[in-house]
Amino acid sequence: MAEAVALRQANPAGHWLDTMAAWGLAILWILPLAYAVWTAFHPAEFSAKFSLTAPLTLENFARAWEAAPFARYFLNTTLLVSLILGSQLLLCTLAAYAFVRYEFRGKNVVFALVLVQLMIMPDVLLVENYKTMSKLGLIDTLLGIGLPYFASAFAIFLLRQTFKGIPKELVEAATMEGASALQILWRVYVPLAKPVYVAFALVSVSYHWNNFLWPLVVTNSVNSRPLTVGLQVFASADQGIDWSIITAATLLTAAPLLLAFLLFQRQFVQSFMRAGIK
Amino acid sequence: MNAQKQAHAWLLLLPALTLLVAFTHYPAIATLIDSFMSTPKPNRASVFVGFDNYAAMVDDPIFWQALRNNLWFALATIPLSVGLALAMALWVNGKLAGRGFLRMAYFTPTVLPMIAVANIWLFFYTPSYGLLEQIGNLFGLPSQNWLGDKATALGAITVVAIWKEAGFFMIFYLAALQGINPSLREAAAIEGASRWFFFRRVLWPLLMPTTIFVLVNAVINAFRMVDHVVVMTRGGPDNATTLLLYHLYEVGFKFWDQGYAAAVTVVLLAALATVALVQFFVLDRKAHY
Amino acid sequence: MKHSFATCAAAVALALGASAVQAQSTEVPFYFPVAVGGPITKIIDQFATDFNKENPSIKVSPIYAGSYQDTIVKALTANKAGTPPVASVLLSTDTFTLIDEDAIVPIDNFVKTPEDKAWLGGFYKAFLLNGQIGGKTWGVPFQRSTVVLYWNKELFKEAGLDPNKAPQTWAEMTSMAQKLTRKDASGKVTQYGVQIPSSGFPYWLFQGLTTQNDVILANEAGTQTKFDDPKVIEALQYWVDLSKKHGVHPSGIVEWGTTPKDFMEKKVAMIWTTTGNLTNIRTNAKFDFGVAMLPAGKKRGSPTGGGNFFIFKKATPAQQEAAFKFAKWLTQPARAAQWGIDTGYVAVSPAAWDTPALKKYAAEFAPAAVARDQLQYAVAELSTHDNQRVTKAFNDGLQAALTGSKTAEAAMKDAQKEAERLLRTYK
Numbered sequence: 001m002a003e004a005v006a007l008r009q010a011n012p013a014g015h016w017l018d019t020m021a022a023w024g025l026a027i028l029w030i031l032p033l034a035y036a037v038w039t040a041f042h043p044a045e046f047s048a049k050f051s052l053t054a055p056l057t058l059e060n061f062a063r064a065w066e067a068a069p070f071a072r073y074f075l076n077t078t079l080l081v082s083l084i085l086g087s088q089l090l091l092c093t094l095a096a097y098a099f100v101r102y103e104f105r106g107k108n109v110v111f112a113l114v115l116v117q118l119m120i121m122p123d124v125l126l127v128e129n130y131k132t133m134s135k136l137g138l139i140d141t142l143l144g145i146g147l148p149y150f151a152s153a154f155a156i157f158l159l160r161q162t163f164k165g166i167p168k169e170l171v172e173a174a175t176m177e178g179a180s181a182l183q184i185l186w187r188v189y190v191p192l193a194k195p196v197y198v199a200f201a202l203v204s205v206s207y208h209w210n211n212f213l214w215p216l217v218v219t220n221s222v223n224s225r226p227l228t229v230g231l232q233v234f235a236s237a238d239q240g241i242d243w244s245i246i247t248a249a250t251l252l253t254a255a256p257l258l259l260a261f262l263l264f265q266r267q268f269v270q271s272f273m274r275a276g277i278k
Numbered sequence: 279m280n281a282q283k284q285a286h287a288w289l290l291l292l293p294a295l296t297l298l299v300a301f302t303h304y305p306a307i308a309t310l311i312d313s314f315m316s317t318p319k320p321n322r323a324s325v326f327v328g329f330d331n332y333a334a335m336v337d338d339p340i341f342w343q344a345l346r347n348n349l350w351f352a353l354a355t356i357p358l359s360v361g362l363a364l365a366m367a368l369w370v371n372g373k374l375a376g377r378g379f380l381r382m383a384y385f386t387p388t389v390l391p392m393i394a395v396a397n398i399w400l401f402f403y404t405p406s407y408g409l410l411e412q413i414g415n416l417f418g419l420p421s422q423n424w425l426g427d428k429a430t431a432l433g434a435i436t437v438v439a440i441w442k443e444a445g446f447f448m449i450f451y452l453a454a455l456q457g458i459n460p461s462l463r464e465a466a467a468i469e470g471a472s473r474w475f476f477f478r479r480v481l482w483p484l485l486m487p488t489t490i491f492v493l494v495n496a497v498i499n500a501f502r503m504v505d506h507v508v509v510m511t512r513g514g515p516d517n518a519t520t521l522l523l524y525h526l527y528e529v530g531f532k533f534w535d536q537g538y539a540a541a542v543t544v545v546l547l548a549a550l551a552t553v554a555l556v557q558f559f560v561l562d563r564k565a566h567y
Numbered sequence: 568m569k570h571s572f573a574t575c576a577a578a579v580a581l582a583l584g585a586s587a588v589q590a591q592s593t594e595v596p597f598y599f600p601v602a603v604g605g606p607i608t609k610i611i612d613q614f615a616t617d618f619n620k621e622n623p624s625i626k627v628s629p630i631y632a633g634s635y636q637d638t639i640v641k642a643l644t645a646n647k648a649g650t651p652p653v654a655s656v657l658l659s660t661d662t663f664t665l666i667d668e669d670a671i672v673p674i675d676n677f678v679k680t681p682e683d684k685a686w687l688g689g690f691y692k693a694f695l696l697n698g699q700i701g702g703k704t705w706g707v708p709f710q711r712s713t714v715v716l717y718w719n720k721e722l723f724k725e726a727g728l729d730p731n732k733a734p735q736t737w738a739e740m741t742s743m744a745q746k747l748t749r750k751d752a753s754g755k756v757t758q759y760g761v762q763i764p765s766s767g768f769p770y771w772l773f774q775g776l777t778t779q780n781d782v783i784l785a786n787e788a789g790t791q792t793k794f795d796d797p798k799v800i801e802a803l804q805y806w807v808d809l810s811k812k813h814g815v816h817p818s819g820i821v822e823w824g825t826t827p828k829d830f831m832e833k834k835v836a837m838i839w840t841t842t843g844n845l846t847n848i849r850t851n852a853k854f855d856f857g858v859a860m861l862p863a864g865k866k867r868g869s870p871t872g873g874g875n876f877f878i879f880k881k882a883t884p885a886q887q888e889a890a891f892k893f894a895k896w897l898t899q900p901a902r903a904a905q906w907g908i909d910t911g912y913v914a915v916s917p918a919a920w921d922t923p924a925l926k927k928y929a930a931e932f933a934p935a936a937v938a939r940d941q942l943q944y945a946v947a948e949l950s951t952h953d954n955q956r957v958t959k960a961f962n963d964g965l966q967a968a969l970t971g972s973k974t975a976e977a978a979m980k981d982a983q984k985e986a987e988r989l990l991r992t993y994k
Contacts, residue, residue, distance in 0.1 A: 014473070015374075022369035023376070025362075026383035029441065032398045033386050035409065044851050048407045048832055066606055095294040102287035110291065117302045118494075119550035121502055121523075126531075128305035131648040139650065148301035151294040158491075181286060195457070199450055203495075206446065210391045212505060213527075216637055217644055220596070220630040228391050232633050233601050233608065240827030240840075240847055242604060243401055250394035257389045265381060320669030404825050405817065406757075406834040421755055426766070426820030428970050512767045515820040516966040531640045532955040534668065 036247040047243040060248035064234075067245070070252055072222050073230040080142050080215075080226055081208045085201055087150040095151075096159035097185050111160075117153035122214055130217055140220040149208065155200050162193045209257065227253045306547070313540035324537075331541035341542065343517045344525040347432055351521060352500035354436045355443065360492055362444040364485070367451030381452075384445040392442065396509035399438050400425070403510075425511055428518040435519050438506050443499060447492045454488040455481075497553050501546065522546050593889040595627045598655035600638040600874065602710070603843050603910050610909060618896055625889040627654075635874065639664070642879075646670050651881035654890040656874045659697035660950040660958075662705050663789050667952060671877045673703040677891040686895055689916045693871050696947035700789065706875030707894045708915040710906070712841045713869045713938045713945055714775050716862065717848060720855040722747060722758070722836040733837075733859035737779070737805060740837070740862045744815035747836040760815035761837040763806060764823040769965040770949055770958050771870055772839055775861045776802040778868025778946050789951040790994050794961060795976075795983035802864070803968055803975040811971070819970055830856075841872060842938035846911040849932075858934035860941040867944040873912060913938045951986070952993040960985035 039047045040061065046054040064070075098104075099111060122129060129148055130139075138144030166189055174184045190197075212228040219225045231253060234246045313331055318324040335341050366384045370377055387395065402409040403424040411421060424434040458481070466476045504524040507513060513520035513528065520528075526546065530539030597615070601607045608631050615627045632638035635658045642655045646668070657665070665671045678687050690708050698706035720730035726746040734740035744760025751757050763772050777784055782798035785791065793799060809816035823840075830838045831852050839861065848856065861869050876897065878890045896902070900918035904925040907914035914920055920929070920939060929936040951957045964982030967973040973981070 018369060018372065019374050022366075022374055022380055025366070026380045029445065030383040030386060031409075032395060032402070032441075033390065035398055035401065036390075036394075045831070045853060048401070048404075048828070050412075066609075068608065091294040091297070094290040098287045098290035102283060102290075104284045104287040110295065113295075113303065114298065115554070116306070116551075117298055119498065119547055119554055120302050120306055122301065125302070125305035125309060127536075127644055127647060128308050129301055130644050132300065132305075134645075134648045134650050147297065151297035151301075153298070156294065161487075195453060199453060202446075202449060206388050212391075212393065216633055217641055220632075221628070225631075228393060229633070231391060231393050232637070233631070234394075234397075234604075240844055241397060241400065241824040242847070243397065243828075245604075246394060246397050250390060250398075254390050254394075258386065261385060261389060262382060265378075265385075319667065400822070400825065404822065404828075406759075406829065407832050418753065423817065423819040426817075426822065426970075428972060514766060514962075514966055515970050516963050516972065528955075528959070531644075532636065532959075533953065534643065534664070535956075 036250055039243050040248040040251050042244070044242065044244045047247075060244045061252065063245050064249040064252055067249070068230045068233050069222055070227070070230065070249075073225060073227045074253070074256070076142065076224055077209060077226040077228075080145055080224075081205050083142060084146045084149050084208050085204050087146065088152045088155050088200075088204055089197065091150055092152055092155035092159055093185070093190065095156045096163055097181075097189065099156070099160050100163040101181065101184075114153045114156050117151070118157065122148045126214065126217060129214075133218060139218060140224050142224050144218050145215050145224065145226070146208075148214070152204070154203070158196055158200055159193060162196045163189050166192055309540045309543050312536055313544050315537055315540075317535050317537040327537070331537040334538055335541045335545070340517055340520065340525060344520045344522045347518070347520055348501065348522045350432060351436055351439070352497065354433075355439045355500050356493070356496045359440045359443040360447060360489070360496055362440065363447030363492065364451050364489075366444065366448040367455055370448070370452060371455045384448050386445065387442045388446040392503075392505040393509060395442065396438065396506045399506070400510055403434055426515060428515050431511055431515060431518045435506055435510060438510070439499075439503055442503075442506075443496065447495065450488050450492055451485065454485050458484055494554065498550065501550060592624050592626045593883075593885045595625060595653045595886055595889050595893060596630055597627050597890075597893070598630045598632045598638055598642050598652045598657075600632055600635045600656060602635055602874070603912070604847060605910060607910065610906070614897065614902075618893055621896075622889075622892065625892065627889075627893055643668060643670065646879065646881060651879050653879055653882040653886045654893065655877055655879070656709055657706075657877055659694075659706060659708075659711075659871070659873065659875045660948050660954055662698055662700060662875070662877075663950055663952045663954050665877060666700065666705065670879055670881075671705055672880045672887065673705050674698075674707055674878065674891070674894075675703050677878075677888065683895070686898075689918055690898075691915060691917065691942050693942045693945035693947075694915055697871065697950055698875050700787070706877050707898060709874055709876045709894075709897060710910065710912045711871055711873035711875075711915055712843045712912055713871055713941055714772060714839055714861060715842050715869070715938055715941065716837060716839055716859045717830060717844075718837045718857050718859065719830065719833065719852075720857055722833065722854075726836075730855070731857070733857055734862045736862050737864050741809065741813055741815065744809070744837065745813060748815045756814070756817075758833065759817055759835040761809065761839075762817055762821050762826060762829065762835045763809075763839040764821045764826045765966060765969050766820050766822045766824075768823070768958070768962060769820075769969070770961050771872060773802070773806065773965055774870035774946070774949055775839065775868060776806060776864065778870065778944070779861065779864030779866060780805075781865040783946065784949050785951050787947075789954075790990055792951060792957065792961075792983060792986040792990070794964070794986060795980045800976050800979050803965065803979060805864075807968055807975055810969075820966055842913055843873075843911045845934060845938075849934075858937045860937060860944070867941070869941050869945050870948045871942075871945050872948055913942070951990060953989050956989050957986045960989070 038050070041056050041058070042054045043057050043059065095114070099107065133139055133144045133147070136144075138147065170188050170192075171184060174188050179187060210228060211226075212232070215226050216229050216232070219229060231249055234242075234249055314326060314328060315324040316327045316330070366380075370381045370384070374380065405411055405421055405423045405426070410424065414421070422430065424430050462480055463476065466480065501521075501523060504521055504527065507519055507521055507524050511519040513524055522542070523546065526539055526542045529535050529542060599611055611629045611631075615629045618627055619625065630652075632641045638655065639657050639661055642652050642657065645652055651670070674687065678684055687704065694708035694711045695704065698704050698708070716733060718733050723730040728743055728746060734743050740761060747758065747760035748756060749758040765772070774784065777799055780798045780802040782793065782796050782802070784793055784799065810818045826838050826840050827844045827848055829835050831848065833854070845858065860867060876894045878887050878894070882890070897906075898915060900916060900922050901924070903914045903916060903919035904922040906912065907919065908924065908928050914925060919925060949958060949961070961982045964973070964978035968975045968978040
């Protein structure tokens, strides 16, 4: 705190400029959400008119809720994202550990193979992957949506980098205590890599929460359909865009995520701070 | 390394590796093979055609337009979103008034699904009564059909992409900044070092690993983000906003031209592979751990 | 003890029997797009439930597939992967693609009885056109539309025009639009006379202009296009001139999705858009408006649009028969009428328009019948082999002309060249 005060006192004008710029950008950034809030709570004729005397209404939310079973979509998406994240964490931790702690033949080749996935997006390999899912009988299931993503090269790469940075002394200490390979992983590597796990979790959750094309092709019914596909019903091409209902639906689906972020942003930042060894 | 340890290693790797091969490598190789075959039709099976698909691609002006568009798009989104992310992180970290609000404002775009967001931006860009138009009217600025004019359409969708990405990258910079020892800053303040000096000589090198991480993401996203194109312009006007992946999607799933789509895919992958390799093996060495 | 055992056994037998009957029911996965607002998925789900109840040996499972584009991606992807749909609603212009991919079977295969023949012949001819290729009918009209002109009666009055008379000819549309265009003090246009959307699929709206100029864009076999015909270029020049020469139409590309809203915000006095927007505009416009047939050039004309019901080839014969039954059931006059009222699509048969529900609706709300009355002037929607690619070349040309990067003539000649290159293998 002291250094902040010191800096601020050293350059008050610069600090003021900073504040103005930061706030200016923030207002710009939040404009779409602000617009969404305005439009969702006002009747359709005010979606382009910003008069202060406009009446408030909840009708848009009612219409949005009517148009699609959002509660179910929500459940599907939450389950899907959790399933993917959980599997990624498990599989990729094991793989990264293998790369860091073991020497084996073909190690570099395998690692190169892993890196390949960093660039290849499942969207591009849609038809082939659909054929595979079909053969496995996983069409219209959450597992079917998630399976191609479980082995995340990104996670493996990230964790490998992090694991490499763990000081040897800690590992040796644990070995001398007689810990097995898996125990060392669990007791030494994983806790120290926590900020990376959190960072990756953010990447994974936000990507899969917003993923659209692959889930659209793989899901057929309400059973497995996630939110993005469900929201698509408002983006209809034939008719005109009805901003009041689109924004209402957006708020319905985004509000919990927003709330979660608002509640947990302190946790995020705190967990980063707690990671002493960097 | 004894056999048991080798077996351990392979066991640890197996689940991830199996999935990778099944859903990435195998389909990718199938695509590569497809790029040398003609598109299978019901009455005419696929035949080997050598580089015909690639030749068709080179002859296709839309492919080159898509490539050009994508390069401009990448050139704009990557430095701007990363730069803004760093600025945002510095501001949020710098104990400014209303930090919590700032952080939320910057991060909000990440939380909103692109499908909905693109429609909101469509309103902003709508000529005659859209938000930009209304603001422009206050200042007496001329009307502009942002999405309907070839000169401005690509820029307009680039802004949307930057808006969506910057806050997301900010979080990583924030985490990194929080991990930097505060005594460093104190020492610099005491020695009277300017903020710019502190930033260039201390912060920037320390943030290098994060910057690389964020850059990788930004590059991949520059080629992966097409949802907003689908909703806002459908590649128009006259291919002014067609990006590579969008072109790929059109060729593969609107025209059902499997051979040609495979060729475009291979090009896209090659481009990404080159960039990624450069980043990993060149920049990685320079990273300051 | 024995008694309860017997009851138990009977119950089990009944359950097994019931599930055996269920196991024998024919599954019909039915892919459908949602292209208009409203609780469409609910309506379709209800249709399926009602049909399944009336036909216990058939189980239609509706699969919401997204937009038209998403639906055909889904259907063809599934078809190629070996799990084909049995039935789907797809764009009528996709018929050539579906035939070329060998994905569908002609409806004629199932039309055997005289009632069936009467049923198939009972649709509006205009709606059957896109599905009739090579002498066979490949799709059943289901959710169809045409382009109409909406006009703001209030703005007409303000401009000194008769609010109850829509423009009947191209010349009238131009001159009325000139009176309806308003500028503010600085010369910026605050209200346009007319706008015709050009984003996404400008060819559809353009087909109105070409039909009115008495030229057909492609032959029935889908192997030859006429994009560089002088009459086509003339029609395009008319469209370009509306903004370039007369200043009554916005310049650049006009967004399809925001056009109804533009109308409701009084930023434009006349718009060309689908009849499917009628409910939307009726609910939300705060002024008196009218719906008219598109103005005549050399004659009246409009393209049809929307989706047909298709039956897929890889399904089993039992499934195909079940799908055919469902198609007939969906297009029964009373049901087609209600579907039209609920969605804004044009009910697909004269019989549907004769039902009490639609008669009442049309009487209370005259604009609803305009689209139907225009059907006599309607032509098939542009469709050829390799349809998506050919129409894309055409769309690109139209957008190039409208944004001024090419002249109308150059744009259309380039489009024709590209179309000829693409269609060469199909001749």
